[in-house]
Every structure is written in C-alpha cells, then in structure tokens.
Amino acid sequence: MSKRLFTTQIKLLxxxxxxxxxxxxxxxxxxxxxxxxxxxxxxxxxxxxIFLEAGFSCYR
Structure with a gap:
C-alpha cells in the first residue's frame, strides 16, 4: 500500500x-x-x- 498522501494537492486535484x-x-x-x-x-x-492532455500536471 502506498504511503504517499495527497495532503497539499487535494484542492488542486x-x-x-x-x-x-x-x-x-x-x-x-x-x-x-x-x-x-x-x-x-x-x-x-x-x-x-493522456493525463497531461486531460489537464493534469506533474503533482509531486
């Protein structure tokens, strides 16, 4: 299971x-x-x- 949390990116996503x-x-x-x-x-x-064209950028 991933330990990555989307805490700072939630609103942007x-x-x-x-x-x-x-x-x-x-x-x-x-x-x-x-x-x-x-x-x-x-x-x-x-x-x-596909993701870049859908409006996602590199959320790191």
Missing amino acids: ESNPNIEHVSERAISYKPEFKLHAVQAYKSGRAPMQ
Whole structure:
C-alpha cells in the first residue's frame, strides 16, 4: 500500500473536471475520464500524454 498522501494537492486535484473525489490516500476519477483514458491507451497513447492532455500536471 502506498504511503504517499495527497495532503497539499487535494484542492488542486479537485479543481480538475476529470476528478470525482480526492482523499488523502486515493483519487477517484469520473467514469467518462476512465473510459476515455482506456480508449486512448488502447489506441497507442502513453499514460503520461493522456493525463497531461486531460489537464493534469506533474503533482509531486
């Protein structure tokens, strides 16, 4: 289990329209985004590219 907590990123992550909910330990994505991400991945796009195009930046 991951020990990473999303304490400082919660508000930023929740502002993304592809996010349904964020807790300290988990991110819940909207079903439409999940479907789009899987279809994009199957068509050959890299996961990083999919997330960057969906408005996510590197949250480190």
